[in-house]
Amino acid sequence: MRLISYTRLGQAGFGALTEGGVIALAGRLDRTVATLKQAIAGDLLREIRSFAKDRPAELALSDVTLLPVIPDPAKILCIGLNYETHRHETGRAVAQYPSVFTRFADTQIAHGEAIVKPDVSNALDYEGELAVVIGRGGRNIAEKDAMAHVAGYACYNDATVRDWQRHTHQFTPGKNFPSTGAFGPALVSADEVADYTRLPIATRVNGETVQSATLADLIFPIPRLIAYCSAFTPLSPGDVILTGTPGGVGDRREPPSYLKAGDVIEVEIGGIGRLVNRIENEARI
Structure with a gap:
């Protein structure tokens, strides 16, 4: 469904x-x-x-x-560095716990809408991800029970303004420019996904595959993420957990390859869908 x-x-x-x-x-x-x-x-x-x-x-x-699949989630919890290929390309150390940051709901856009490159940066990057939508809320959810709290899944492009992400050790500014969180096109109910770990995920820029992995490659799998996040904050129906992006981001290519107006970005996850957005420059006022 x-x-x-x-x-x-x-x-x-x-x-x-x-x-x-x-x-x-x-x-x-x-x-x-x-x-x-x-x-x-x-x-x-x-x-x-x-x-x-x-x-x-x-x-x-x-x-x-x-509209974005959930236009107004109370919480969007983003997981960083959750594929070994991405952790390795960024040079980050192995972590004992997930890296968690937040995205604001009013930065989201739908399938088919434009991702906006802000005037203040030329370092806009793609991040294809699986979004997990919480169905049944709770606090201190056990890993063994976590999947029963999932309503479904969707594609997400957690587009990032890299220079602003690196202004300090906090990711928040680079992750929250307007019209940079693409979410869609549809929620696939959890009961239609027998084993999420078997799903392939890929990102394409102008038809060229730039990221490719399977969800089995997650360092911290979905039950662990739900258990960890619900330990520090209660989860509510409609909350979104973004599970991280594979290696291959534009920022870590040689030379770096950032997004520009006219580029078309596709995030495709087998059995979940294909999210397509075009890049536009920020309108001058």
Whole structure:
């Protein structure tokens, strides 16, 4: 089951994506549920599957404007240096614990929207990642129970302004420029992914593959990330954990290869989807 967030005729909504189009879901199962995050919080994914089964699409995909999968997560927790290839290319030491930083929800964009290269930098870089969306919240979640707290998965491009990332030892500025967190196109429910570790992940720039790995290559796997993050902060339905990017980032190439206006970036994860965004320069005001 693939679920999308969107706007149509000025109204935000969400729906199930089918081969024929979109089945609108806002207010259909519960009148108080208008967003995908609310549906996840209400534990409605099984009901949605039953409702949408064999139902014809009511809208064409072209009738809606996609939003980030979860436009307003309370928390976006990003994991750095979580593939050995990326840790090695950055020269970082082996870590005992995950490296965690945050991204703000208002930096997110949808599939098909433009990632904006800010005027203050020429060091915009791609980071293809698997996003984990929390379904059932909690604190101090045990690793053995962690996967039961996952609602589903989506593609993410955690685009980074590298020079601002390195102004100090804190990553936050380089990770939070407007319109740099691409999230989509759809949430794939966890029950459709038998073993996430078997999924391939790749990033392409203008058709050239620049990152390639499998999710088995994660240094800290998803259960460990959920357990660790929930130990220091309660997780809530709709929260997002970005699991890290493989080696091959533009910043570590010789010479470095940064993104420029007109470039097209694809993040593709087998069984999850393909996220596509074009780079645009920041509009001058």
